Amino acid sequence: MFYKLTPTTGQPxxxxxxxxxxxxxxxxALRDGDQLPGIRTLAEELVVSPNTxxxxxxxxxxxxxxxxxxxxxxxxxVKRRTRSLENDVNLxxxxxxxxxxxxxxxxxxxAEIRRxxxxxxxxxxxxxxxx
Amino acid sequence: xxxxxxxxETRARFLTSLATVTIxxxxxxxHAEGLLRPQWKSGFNRLxxxxxxFLVIMWILACVLLGMGGIVREKAVGxxxxxxxxxxxxxxxxxVRVGVGLAEAIVLGVVPWLTVxxxxxxxxxxxxxxxxxxxxxxxxxGGLVYFAMAVLVSSLVVGEYTAPAVAFGVVLLSVLVFDNxxxxxxxxxxxxxxxxxxxxxxxLGKHLPWPGILASLAVAALxxxxxxxxxxxxxx
Amino acid sequence: MTNEAVILTQGLTKSYGNREAxxxxxxxxxxxxxxxxxxxxxxxxxxxxxxxxxxxxxxAGGGTVLGKQITDKKANLxxxxxxxxxxxxxxxxxxxxxxxxxxxARSFYSDWRTNxxxxxxxxxxLPTRQKIKQxxxxxxxxxxxxxxxxxxPELLILDEPSDGLDPVGIENLLQTLVAQSADGVxxxxxxxxIAEVERVADHVCILEKGGLVVDAPLDELRQSYxxxxxxxxxxxxxxxFRISGVERIRTSGHQMSVLASRNAEALVExxxxxxxxxxxxxxxxxxxxxxxxxxxx
Numbered sequence: 001m002f003y004k005l006t007p008t009t010g011q012p013x014x015x016x017x018x019x020x021x022x023x024x025x026x027x028x029a030l031r032d033g034d035q036l037p038g039i040r041t042l043a044e045e046l047v048v049s050p051n052t053x054x055x056x057x058x059x060x061x062x063x064x065x066x067x068x069x070x071x072x073x074x075x076x077x078v079k080r081r082t083r084s085l086e087n088d089v090n091l092x093x094x095x096x097x098x099x100x101x102x103x104x105x106x107x108x109x110x111a112e113i114r115r116x117x118x119x120x121x122x123x124x125x126x127x128x129x130x131x
Numbered sequence: 132x133x134x135x136x137x138x139x140e141t142r143a144r145f146l147t148s149l150a151t152v153t154i155x156x157x158x159x160x161x162h163a164e165g166l167l168r169p170q171w172k173s174g175f176n177r178l179x180x181x182x183x184x185f186l187v188i189m190w191i192l193a194c195v196l197l198g199m200g201g202i203v204r205e206k207a208v209g210x211x212x213x214x215x216x217x218x219x220x221x222x223x224x225x226x227v228r229v230g231v232g233l234a235e236a237i238v239l240g241v242v243p244w245l246t247v248x249x250x251x252x253x254x255x256x257x258x259x260x261x262x263x264x265x266x267x268x269x270x271x272x273g274g275l276v277y278f279a280m281a282v283l284v285s286s287l288v289v290g291e292y293t294a295p296a297v298a299f300g301v302v303l304l305s306v307l308v309f310d311n312x313x314x315x316x317x318x319x320x321x322x323x324x325x326x327x328x329x330x331x332x333x334x335l336g337k338h339l340p341w342p343g344i345l346a347s348l349a350v351a352a353l354x355x356x357x358x359x360x361x362x363x364x365x366x367x
Numbered sequence: 368m369t370n371e372a373v374i375l376t377q378g379l380t381k382s383y384g385n386r387e388a389x390x391x392x393x394x395x396x397x398x399x400x401x402x403x404x405x406x407x408x409x410x411x412x413x414x415x416x417x418x419x420x421x422x423x424x425x426x427a428g429g430g431t432v433l434g435k436q437i438t439d440k441k442a443n444l445x446x447x448x449x450x451x452x453x454x455x456x457x458x459x460x461x462x463x464x465x466x467x468x469x470x471x472a473r474s475f476y477s478d479w480r481t482n483x484x485x486x487x488x489x490x491x492x493l494p495t496r497q498k499i500k501q502x503x504x505x506x507x508x509x510x511x512x513x514x515x516x517x518x519x520p521e522l523l524i525l526d527e528p529s530d531g532l533d534p535v536g537i538e539n540l541l542q543t544l545v546a547q548s549a550d551g552v553x554x555x556x557x558x559x560x561i562a563e564v565e566r567v568a569d570h571v572c573i574l575e576k577g578g579l580v581v582d583a584p585l586d587e588l589r590q591s592y593x594x595x596x597x598x599x600x601x602x603x604x605x606x607x608f609r610i611s612g613v614e615r616i617r618t619s620g621h622q623m624s625v626l627a628s629r630n631a632e633a634l635v636e637x638x639x640x641x642x643x644x645x646x647x648x649x650x651x652x653x654x655x656x657x658x659x660x661x662x663x664x
Contacts (some may be wrong), residue, residue, distance in 0.1 A: 010650020
C-alpha cells in the first residue's frame with residue numbers, strides 16, 4: 001500500500017492516514033487479514049511522527065477496521081459492512097456528478113464550484129466537530 | 132579522553148617550541164664549547180649559566196603559549212558549546228588542560244638540558260649531572276608560576292589573540308615591577324639561577340633556594356585554583 | 368504516550384544587560400513526542416536551550432530537565448549524560464580528524480551504540496581521516512548529528528539540525544528523527560525549515576521576543592486555524608468580526624480576510640447572518656501561522 005499525507009491541508013495527519021486505510025479497505029486494496037506495516041516502519045517511510053501512525057492505528061482499532069496484536073502488528077479485519085459502504089460511495093459519486101452538471105448549467109466555473117465545495121466541507125467539518 | 136584532546140590541541144605548539152628550544156640550546160652550547168676550549172672550566176660553567184638565561188626567556192614564552200586555550204578561548208573560536216555539553220565539570224576540563232600543559236612544560240625544561248648534557252659529554256667536556264638537574268629544577272619548579280599566570284589570564288580574557296597578548300604583557304610587567312620594587316621576590320631571577328649562582332665558579336650552589344621554589348609553586352597552585360573558580364562561575 | 372514533561376520551565380528569564388533574551392518563559396515539553404521550537408533569529412531559542420543545559424545561568428525563574436533542577440550543578444552533570452545536544456553552530460574541534468572526534472565523544476557516554484555509529488558513518492559518507500577544519504558545512508553538520516544519534520539518550524535537543532544539509536540530507540535527518548522517536552527518545556528541535564517541521568512534529572512552540580506565542584499540538588493548529596475570505600454587498604463590517612480567536616483582519620473595500628486561531632464556525636455563521644455574498648474557508652499552513660504570529664508582535 002502507498003499512503004500520501006499532505007501536511008498543509010487543514011486535516012490532522014492521523015485522520016488522513018485513517019481515511020486512506022479505510023479507503024484501501026473499501027476499494028479492496030487491503031483485504032481481510034492483511035498486515036499493515038509496523039508503526040516504526042510506516043513512520044519512517046512516511047517521515048511523520050510515530051505518534052501520528054500510532055494514533056491512526058489506535059483509532060482504526062476502535063472503529064474495528066484494524067486488529068492490533070501485541071508484538072505481531074496491525075491486521076486488517078474487513079467486515080461485510082464495507083461492501084455496502086462501497087455502494088454508498090458509488091451512489092454518492094453519481095449524485096455529486098449530477099449536482100456538478102447542474103451547477104455548470106447554471107453558469108458556474110469549475111474553480112468556483114471547487115471553492116464552494118471546499119468551503120462547505122470545511123464548514124461542515126467544523127460544525128460537526130463543535131457538536 | 133580529555134587528555135588526548137588537549138594533547139592534540141597543544142601538540143603543534145608544544146612540538147614547535149620543543150624543537151626550537153632544543154636546537155637552540157644544542158647549537159649554542161656546542162658552538163660556544165669550541166670557542167671556549169682552551170680555558171674552559173669556569174668559562175664553560177658561565178656558558179651554561181648564559182644558556183639558562185636564554186632558555187628561560189624561550190621557555191616562558193612557550194609556557195605562556197601552552198597556557199592559552201580553554202573554554203574562554205573556545206568561546207571566541209566557537210567550540211565552547213561542545214565542551215560545555217560534555218558530561219564533565221568545567222573545573223575538570225581546566226584541570227586536565229593544566230595537567231597536559233604542566234607535563235609539556237616540564238618536558239620543555241628537561242629535554243634541552245639533557246641535550247646540552249649529552250652534547251657536552253660527546254664533545255669531551257662532560258658537565259656534572261647535578262648542575263643540569265639543578266637548572267631543570269629551577270626552571271620548572273620556579274617557572275611554573277608563569278604558566279599558571281597564563282592559565283589565569285586565559286580564564287579571564289576573551290579573544291583568540293587578546294589573551295596571549297595580555298599574558299605576555301603581564302609576564303613582562305611582573306618582571307619589571309618585581310625587579311624595581313621587590314627584587315628579592317622576583318621569580319624571574321629565581322628561575323635564571325641569579326639567586327643561587329656562585330659568581331666566581333659559575334656553579335649553582337649545593338643548596339637550591341627551596342623556600343623560593345616552594346613559594347613559587349604555591350602561588351602557581353593558587354592561580355590555577357583561582358582559574359577553576361573563575362571558569363566554574365563564568366557565563367558562556 | 369504519557370504527558371509527563373521532560374522539560375518544564377517557570378518564568379524562565381535570561382537578560383544580557385538590559386536586553387531580555389528569554390522573558391518569563393513557561394515551556395513544557397512532553398515525553399515521547401517530537402516538539403518543534405520555532406522562532407526568528409534572535410527570538411531566544413538558542414539561549415533557552417543553553418539555559419536548560421546549564422551552560423548559561425538564568426536571571427530569574429527556573430525549571431527542570433528530566434526531572435532535575437537546571438540550577439543544580441551536580442544534577443546538571445547527570446542531565447548532560449542523559450541528553451544529547453547538537454548546538455546551533457555545530458561546534459567541533461578543528462584540529463581533530465573525523466575519526467578522532469568520534470572516539471573522543473564516544474569516551475564520554477555509556478549509551479553509545481557502535482553499530483549505529485558505523486551505520487551513520489557509512490550513510491553520511493564522512494571522510495574519517497580528514498581534519499574537521501577541512502570539512503564542508505554540510506559534513507560538519509552531519510558529523511555533529513552523528514555524535515548525537517550514535518547515542519541513545521532520553522532527550523535529544525537539536526538546534527537548527529538541518530543547517531547546511533541538502534534536500535537528501537534533510538530527508539535522512541527527518542527519518543532518523545522519526546526512528547529515534549520510535550525508539551522512545553523525546554525530541555526537541557529548533558528549525559527554520561517549516562516544511563520539515565510540519566511533517567514530523569507532534570507539538571509546536573513558537574517563540575517571539577523571548578516568550579511563547581504559540582504552544583499547541585500541531586494537529587490542533589491544523590484543525591483550528593482557518594483563513595476566511597468574505598465579500599459583502601457593502602463595505603466590510605470589520606468591527607463585527609473582532610471576537611476571540613480572531614488573530615488578524617484585513618479589509619479592502621467590500622472584501623475582508625480573517626485569520627482565526629479558533630471559532631471559525633462562529634465567524635462563518637456571523638458572515639452568513641450579515642449577508643455575505645461569498646464565504647470561503649481555507650486551512651492555514653504552519654508557515655502562514657508562523658509568519659502571522661511573529662509579524663504581529
